[in-house]
Amino acid sequence: MTLTARLLPLLLLTAAAPAPEAAPPPAFFEALRTADLRLATIAYRLTTANAALCDRVQPQIGMPIHALTQYGPAARGPAATAFGFESLIGVEAVVAGAPADRAGIRANDSLAAIGDVALPGLPAADAPENAASRDIAEATIADATPSRPLRLTVLRQGRRQTIAVNPVTGCRSRFEILLGSGLDASADGSVVQIGERFFEGYTDAEIAVVVAHELAHNILRHRTRLDAVKINRGLLAELGRNGRLIRETEDQADLLGIYLLANAGYDPMSAPAFWRHKGGTVDGGLFRSRTHASSKARADTLDAVARTIAATPARPLIPPVVATRNEPLR
Known part of the structure; x- marks a missing residue:
């Protein structure tokens, strides 16, 4: 990746782009x-506050x-x-x-x-x-x-x-800004990548919601577990068993992500607020992949979880979903 490609999106924060040469x-x-x-800074807060939830540490x-x-x-x-x-x-x-x-x-x-x-x-x-x-x-x-x-x-x-x-x-996880990808985010089991546009118009608390969701995928070993059952992430991703199991992992990442946020000192209500107010922009709204719940459904589900978490002062909280990380997806 050339320097211009690496920095051009971030330059929108500062000045006009120079010619490539x-x-x-x-x-x-x-x-x-x-x-x-x-x-x-967000990654450090999330990873250190949630060490008790991780069996792979660094x-x-x-x-x-x-x-x-x-x-x-x-x-x-x-x-x-x-x-x-x-x-x-x-x-x-x-x-x-x-x-x-x-x-x-x-x-x-x-x-x-x-x-x-x-x-x-x-x-x-x-x-x-x-x-x-x-x-x-x-x-x-x-x-x-x-x-x-x-x-x-x-x-x-x-x-x-x-x-x-x-x-x-x-x-244990690495974190990178994914350049040239807009508002995309991904996790491959080792690395969390976040699209550069999040750093243009989103607060740190909002970015933390996305980072926590992707970190949850790594903690729960979703990539490895999906690969083990030969899930298709291509054109057939939304169909049948593929769509059902990918959707299951996305729902689990939403759930664990809100616990990661709370353990790290973020307001758990920031997750439902994010999906309620920014979700349509991030997930494509009507054009979102059906492997993910709608923003409204995510906000409603997480709102109930956030209220339960807020009423529980003990930290860190370890939800039952953590115990599933070594179980095969079915």
Whole structure:
């Protein structure tokens, strides 16, 4: 994905887009950083507050990272300036109050090592564009022991230092902004992707409703369980057994999602309010897939659940649906 394709939707927040061959202005990069930090902050709240609901966990430190090779070769100079890259992997932002923040990690630090795993230096100017190095670094963090300090070697304005970060245990999942997809959202069992338009006109509480729904899919292993029974997600997705089982997983994700929100300190009533007031725009209204309930039906169902949750002060709440995650779909 070229830098222009990566940042063009987010540029609507800041200024007019340059020609594809032009060097992006600093506003491009700051718009991207702002959106990624919003998503990272929501994800950190949801994953750490709901660790008790997850049987797959990882260290959560509140530190979205990126690789210089995620940007097109022509844009790497401006990206390196905006994000302070001194190695291949940089710290894009830091979630306020999260372990990385408390340990003294800063936005624009660069990573030289994670524990004993050395990370590459700056790439060659003609290095191919991809996110593989970022994915490897994220996996290295995710595979660390949540109960032990995570040792990060950082480069900061030419100085090398080692910083110990005391992580918080959280649900295992990655989170990405899905560019060029409008208001789409998806989860594949490992990654939650949220369309870039949510970061243009939606509040963090509204985005959290969508993120919680997709995280619920990962917690409940819906992708794996649907694959196990050979569900067709293509042209036949809405028909017969395909439609019934996909609809079942969507209803379960709605249900678990509202518990994830409440456990993370969000108002559970934000979920029914979202579907009541914004759902038609998000799901296509009359043209929505019939694998999903209508926005009105979702709002009505979640309204009743939210009232029950609001009347129950104990946290975290663990609904019975969590126990189904290893059961075959039928």
